[in-house]
Amino acid sequence: MPSLIPMKSLADLLRAVPTELLSGDLETAVRSVTSDSRTVQPGDVFVCLPGYRTEGGEVRADRHEYIPMAVERGAKALVVDRPLSPPAGVTTVRVADCWSALAAMACEFFDHPSRRLIMIGVTGTSGKTSTTYFIEAILRASGIPAARLGTIEYRFGDRIFPAPQTTPEAPELQRLLRQALDDGLTAVVMEVSSHALELRRVAGVAFDVAVFTNLSQDHLNFHPDMHHYLRAKGRLFDELASGGKAAMAVVNRDDPSSAYVMGVNRGALLTYGVQQPADVRARDISVSLRGTTFVAITSRGDLTVSLPHVGDYHVYNALAAVGVGLALQLNPADICAGLAATPPIPGRFERIDCGQEFTVAIDYAHKPDALERLLRSARTLRPKRILTVFGCGGDRDRGKRPIMGRLAAELSDLVIVTSDNPRTEDPDQIIAEILAGVRQAEGAAARVRTEVDRARAIDAAIQAAEAGDLVLIAGKGHETYQLFADRRLHFDDREQARLALARRSRRTHC
Numbered sequence: 442m443p444s445l446i447p448m449k450s451l452a453d454l455l456r457a458v459p460t461e462l463l464s465g466d467l468e469t470a471v472r473s474v475t476s477d478s479r480t481v482q483p484g485d486v487f488v489c490l491p492g493y494r495t496e497g498g499e500v501r502a503d504r505h506e507y508i509p510m511a512v513e514r515g516a517k518a519l520v521v522d523r524p525l526s527p528p529a530g531v532t533t534v535r536v537a538d539c540w541s542a543l544a545a546m547a548c549e550f551f552d553h554p555s556r557r558l559i560m561i562g563v564t565g566t567s568g569k570t571s572t573t574y575f576i577e578a579i580l581r582a583s584g585i586p587a588a589r590l591g592t593i594e595y596r597f598g599d600r601i602f603p604a605p606q607t608t609p610e611a612p613e614l615q616r617l618l619r620q621a622l623d624d625g626l627t628a629v630v631m632e633v634s635s636h637a638l639e640l641r642r643v644a645g646v647a648f649d650v651a652v653f654t655n656l657s658q659d660h661l662n663f664h665p666d667m668h669h670y671l672r673a674k675g676r677l678f679d680e681l682a683s684g685g686k687a688a689m690a691v692v693n694r695d696d697p698s699s700a701y702v703m704g705v706n707r708g709a710l711l712t713y714g715v716q717q718p719a720d721v722r723a724r725d726i727s728v729s730l731r732g733t734t735f736v737a738i739t740s741r742g743d744l745t746v747s748l749p750h751v752g753d754y755h756v757y758n759a760l761a762a763v764g765v766g767l768a769l770q771l772n773p774a775d776i777c778a779g780l781a782a783t784p785p786i787p788g789r790f791e792r793i794d795c796g797q798e799f800t801v802a803i804d805y806a807h808k809p810d811a812l813e814r815l816l817r818s819a820r821t822l823r824p825k826r827i828l829t830v831f832g833c834g835g836d837r838d839r840g841k842r843p844i845m846g847r848l849a850a851e852l853s854d855l856v857i858v859t860s861d862n863p864r865t866e867d868p869d870q871i872i873a874e875i876l877a878g879v880r881q882a883e884g885a886a887a888r889v890r891t892e893v894d895r896a897r898a899i900d901a902a903i904q905a906a907e908a909g910d911l912v913l914i915a916g917k918g919h920e921t922y923q924l925f926a927d928r929r930l931h932f933d934d935r936e937q938a939r940l941a942l943a944r945r946s947r948r949t950h951c
Contacts, residue, residue: 446551446619448472451486451518451532454546458536463521465532471517474546474612476539478507483515488543491522493640504539520546544611544644554618555647555684559585559628561765562643564677565654565693567811568758569607569632571750572654574786575762575779576630582779583771588621590614591632593787593919597624608637611644618646635673643677647684650768651677651708652691652761656698657810671698681708691764693757694719711768713760721764728753728821730792730800737763744773747781751790751802753821754814788918790815793935795942798908800824803934805918807834807861809844812915816852825909826854828902831916832895833875835866835924842871843878850882853913855905856889859898861916862924868893895923896937903941914938 452467454474460467472484481487492503505521508528512519518532520542527533536542548555561576563569570592577596580587588597590609595602595617608631609617621629633651637643656671681688688708692699695714703710713721723746726735733755737744744763748755759780766776785791793801800822806815812831819827829849833842849856858875860868872891879889892898902912914934917923923932 448484449550451534454486454549455520455534455536455542456549457545458542461535463525463533463535464527465518465530467532467534469518469532474543474550476504476543476610476612478504478511478514481511481514481516484517485511485515486518486520486546487511487516488520488539488546489522490539490543538641540641541644544641547611547615548645550612551615551619553645553647554615554622555629555645556686557622558618558626559587559769560646560648560684561628561630561650561652562633562646562648562677563630563652563654563761564633564635564638564674565652566657566808567814568654568754568761569634570805571755571758571786571789572652572761573630573632575759575783576765578783579762579766579771579776579779580628580630582782583766583775585628586626587628587630588617588624588626589630590617597621598626607632607634608642611642614642614646633677635670638676639673644680645684647686648677648681648688649686650689650691650765651681652765653678653693653696653699653702654757654761655693655696655810657808671701674698675702675705678702678706678708681706683707689768691761691768693761695757709768711764713757713764715756715760721760721767723756723760726753726756728818730822733759735759739763739767739773741767741773744777746777749781749783750786751792751822752815752818754818788920788934791918791935793938793942795939795946797906797942797946799906799910799912801903801906801912801914801938801942803918803938804913804915805920806831806915807917809841809848812845813848813852815913815915816848819911819913820852822911824911825907826911827852828855828857828906828910828912829853830857830859830895830898830902830912830914832859832861832868833871833916834862835864835868835871837864839874842874843881846875846878847882848878850879850887850889851884853887855902856887857898857902858889858891859895860893860923861895862920862922863926864924865926895932895934896940899934899937900941900944903938904945912938 448470471486476488489504522539577589592607690706694712694717712719723735733748788805791803806812921933
């Protein structure tokens with residue numbers, strides 16, 4: 442936990458926010474800042490976020506409806522975004538935007554820890570997690586103690602905590618940044634989701650470096666369209682220099698959306714890529730089951746990069762990390778050493794090896810671009826056949842289902858379409874929408890089967906595999922659960938793959 446933080450007045454917390462006092466006294470001292478009425482304790486200020494519809498279609502309630510609960514639990518002050526009758530004895534302040542106000546108040550409450558940390562934010566549709574792992578490894582090799590916040594976990598040096606959200610709400614994010622500072626860490630590398638940018642969770646964070654990996658179709662149950670999705674991503678770069686630092690953007694020049702990102706960027710710029718002219722480029726790329734190697738051409742000389750990770754798409758993630766290292770003026774030798782020492786990334790082409798004569802890999806690819814990259818990269822490994830198991834999540838962007846079906850059919854030899862996290866949807870209906878894309882596949886020679894039970898689908902693929910094949914189990918990666926309308930079950934693709942391999946070989950020690 443962070444060191445004890447003295448109580449601050451509401452005026453202190455709102456110093457950067459235009460306000461209208463509806464009742465009470467702005468000089469009232471508050472204990473903490475929260476937007477969850479269930480966590481309010483006596484002396485807190487409760488920020489009433491407006492309701493919104495999540496990516497999955499769920500409606501998050503308008504927090505103004507929970508004012509009575511917050512007051513009953515001891516809230517000393519309220520921040521609202523509409524005219525209302527203030528509760529008796531409670532200071533009430535109106536602001537134009539509670540999302541932005543919450544972020545500003547959290548920054549003030551925790552004394553702006555990002556201003557005293559090296560802050561690196563990574564955004565994009567695919568590659569965020571792997572890129573943060575690579576950057577953290579480079580920082581470690583450079584002697585810079587760092588925290589990493591993202592989809593899989595929150596890591597503070599050697600301590601690991603669960604990650605409820607890729608990018609946490611502003612008060613929790615600022616608490617974590619303050620914790621990093623109090624723990625003696627120097628840097629924080631974090632994934633920045635489009636949801637976090639749209640909902641202002643990272644507003645006020647003083648980034649030193651911001652990375653753009655790529656943009657492809659995803660999250661269209663939350664963003665109205667691809668333009669709004671891109672605009673949300675661009676916000677990280679449009680606000681890059683607002684933290685008072687000499688910040689730099691590291692942008693994938695090969696991605697078509699890079700033009701927009703570079704256009705709104707307010708920091709310095711460093712580009713990377715393979716195909717387009719860029720400040721950091723890769724040549725002599727080689728991929729095998731042992732890992733990925735390439736030469737990075739930079740202004741500080743050519744760097745020989747060796748990654749213990751399989752997949753040519755990792756070249757882009759590693760180039761982004763090289764760009765960050767150069768932006769921070771780190772030693773090129775440390776950059777290479779860090780990349781070579783990057784630990785395995787859970788659920789990212791994670792191999793399950795029980796001595797079988799074929800390869801089994803678990804991957805998080807759950808969107809069209811990521812699945813295509815995975816399958817095309819798998820083909821470069823020259824397996825005898827590619828056997829792909831995948832499904833699509835329920836209550837998410839339905840438009841990507843037929844696209845993923847078509848890609849899997851075109852780029853695999855055997856496809857088993859199964860369930861992912863169906864949530865409130867009928868798994869059979871999700872599969873039917875995937876199969877609509879399979880029927881659109883041009884020149885596809887793949888045999889396509891369906892098995893709604895994911896464990897059985899994984900088992901079927903592994904039992905069908907032959908020597909030299911590559912079995913790809915895509916979509917859930919590091920996740921250890923499966924979500925249904927009425928329950929959350931323990932389910933781990935890695936465990937299921939080992940069970941299937943044990944059944945195949947009649948061994949129990951895999």
